[in-house]
Amino acid sequence: MMLSAAELEIISLSLKVAMTAVLFSLPLGVGAAWLLARYRFPGRDLVSGLIHLPLVLPPVVTGYVLLSLFGRSGPIGAWLEPLGIVFAFDWTGAALAAGIMGFPLMVRSVRLAFDMADSGLEQAAATLGASPLQRFLTVTLPLALPGVIAGAVLAFAKALGEFGATITFVSSIPGETRTLPLAIYSLTQVPGGEAAALRLVLISAGVSILALVVSEVMVRRATGGGGRT
Template sequence: MSGWLGPQEWAAVALSMRVSFWATLVSLPLGIFVAHALARWRFPGRQLLNGLVHLPLILPPVVTGYLLLLTFGRQGPVGSMLDEHLGIVLAFRWTGAALAAGVMAFPLMVRAIRLSIEAVDPRLEEAGATLGASRAWVFLTVTLPLILPGVVAGAILAFAKAMGEFGATITFVSNIPGQTQTLASAVYAFLQVPGGEAAAMRLVLVSIIIAMVALLASEFVATRVARRVRGT
């Protein structure tokens, strides 16, 4: 692929893979926790939490990116604290691109995992609790193995969504070649210059290939894990 793509195109693909990997990896534990809370717990503000989780799917991505900039930019309440105390800067950095991609992909991840948890018979979890196991231990030994197909599917779908994220990412971290220019923003940049259509088309084809591979991998891995869990 490196021979087919130019240096800037290859850098955009590599950065997108990096951003998507870390966006998925970091958000997965929180995604599992939130999905379990929405599926099993009853608490004040549950519907509000559900709305906040799915809000990125409804808001224009540019609005989400702008809100991230207001919050995690150097002048934002969280961003200034991270910069002052930990030396962490997210705005206009690849780490900020990972944050934006993770936020946009989070609803898909949570939904897939939540559906898997809701498909688990609660009596199995109650049986573990009656044997004296703590709630956390029941989740780790009973629930988690049963929902692994949904976790895998949710993670892969989130990775694919993060790969294609554009609006929130370009608003939060701009479009700096070699630093924050992801695959989607590179396509946009090439389309803005004369003669860039060929490079844009190559990246479009790469995007389609990655998306299809991710979807097929999601189905394949989820099926294999489900069979292993059932012992077939």
């Protein structure tokens, strides 16, 4: 299965978009999950609902909202453009759309991990004089690490397969925003493009499976489990 330069470019761009989306959303996802798991505050349910809104909204709606806000004439985009930060019709916009679509899955996974973490260990650390930040970094986060890894992998897989919000927000520009799902869709619309589309489908599936396998290995190491024989 020989890949052309254009196909290699599509794969490289897709991986860059997915990895960027996860790297930038992971700290926010961990913070949001910890806040929802550990604190009760007015509007908590509303915040949780807004975080999970991309799961129930049509992806095209999410893409339209992003275009309205971050487009060159949008309230946020017009403010960022003089600073040299552009999202609309750029690969950074594809990463933003992919990160937002995968964010709810990440938060749900990490929040469950925080809920299951033994709060008694945190209290014990507090009695020993550990600050809130020290307790979080040395007790809470290590306990929740398998959930954090699982959430990151789920977000990566979602980012890799994101289509609706991406094509609405940044279109399908070869070499700029045409990720694997967009390229596969474009090839299915071209006579004779079935073979190339099939190659990209197989590669997309292979990358996703590899990510899941790596996730399993990382979770096993984080929990110190080697499995039963």
